[in-house]
Amino acid sequence: MSGVFEVQHPLIACHLTRLRDKTTPPSEFRQLVHRLASLLAYEATKDLRSESVAVQTPLTMAEGHRLSQRIGLIPILRAGLGMVDPVLELIPTAEVWHLGLYRDEVTAQPVRYYSKLPPGRPVDVALILDPMLATGGSAVDALGTLAEWGVPHVKLLSLIGSEEGVKRVETEFPNSQIYVCQIDPDLNNRKFIVPGLGDAGDRIFNTIVHD
Numbered sequence: 001m002s003g004v005f006e007v008q009h010p011l012i013a014c015h016l017t018r019l020r021d022k023t024t025p026p027s028e029f030r031q032l033v034h035r036l037a038s039l040l041a042y043e044a045t046k047d048l049r050s051e052s053v054a055v056q057t058p059l060t061m062a063e064g065h066r067l068s069q070r071i072g073l074i075p076i077l078r079a080g081l082g083m084v085d086p087v088l089e090l091i092p093t094a095e096v097w098h099l100g101l102y103r104d105e106v107t108a109q110p111v112r113y114y115s116k117l118p119p120g121r122p123v124d125v126a127l128i129l130d131p132m133l134a135t136g137g138s139a140v141d142a143l144g145t146l147a148e149w150g151v152p153h154v155k156l157l158s159l160i161g162s163e164e165g166v167k168r169v170e171t172e173f174p175n176s177q178i179y180v181c182q183i184d185p186d187l188n189n190r191k192f193i194v195p196g197l198g199d200a201g202d203r204i205f206n207t208i209v210h211d
């Protein structure tokens with residue numbers, strides 16, 4: 001089922017507020033990214049397929065389940081790295097395939113610098129991890145790469161999106177699923193999400209350069 005899912009949950013709303021706060025230090029910012037990524041992944045993985053499996057408990061046999069699809073986590077470097085561990089904690093059997101993209105500061109266009117997807121044998125479900133969906137350029141580029149790889153189901157998990165970015169992804173990849181904690185109304189003249197949270201990569205890795 002394609003579509004945009006802005007996940008409504010009081011824990012998400014509270015953690016997102018701390019994430020936005022400009023006084024939140026990198027150590028707490030990273031923890032908040034973890035919590036929000038877990039909550040978003042819980043919602044985004046509700047339709048994963050599983051198969052029946054029998055399990056021997058200390059008392060008797062019981063019917064259980066195991067995932068029946070190959071799941072790939074696709075963090076977009078750098079900021080997406082902050083979401084890998086919490087999602088891998090939920091899906092320990094997932095494969096992690098990194099995509100390196102940065103946004104040119106002048107043009108705001110994505111620039112590719114790393115991709116090592118193996119030819120053939122695409123995963124069944126890919127979860128793109130990137131805290132920010134601003135113009136949508138990076139997400140569209142990643143979706144295009146995964147389409148070329150042949151992934152049948154792609155879910156984009158972003159902590160925060162912009163209306164413009166969400167619309168762009170929906171238009172260019174109508175079969176994708178977009179999971180966000182909140183969609184903000186604007187982009188400023190530097191293509192930053194407003195009100196947003198600043199630059200997630202810099203806040204995660206403590207690389208804000210002060211004048």
Ligand code: PRP
Nearest residue numbers: 078079102103132134135136137138201
């Ligand atoms: C940010 C963010 C997304 C992208 C979103 O990355 O993490 O990847 O920009 O913008 P878009 O929707 O307009 O493409 P950035 O280029 O700052 O790189 P970083 O993660 O290395 O900081």
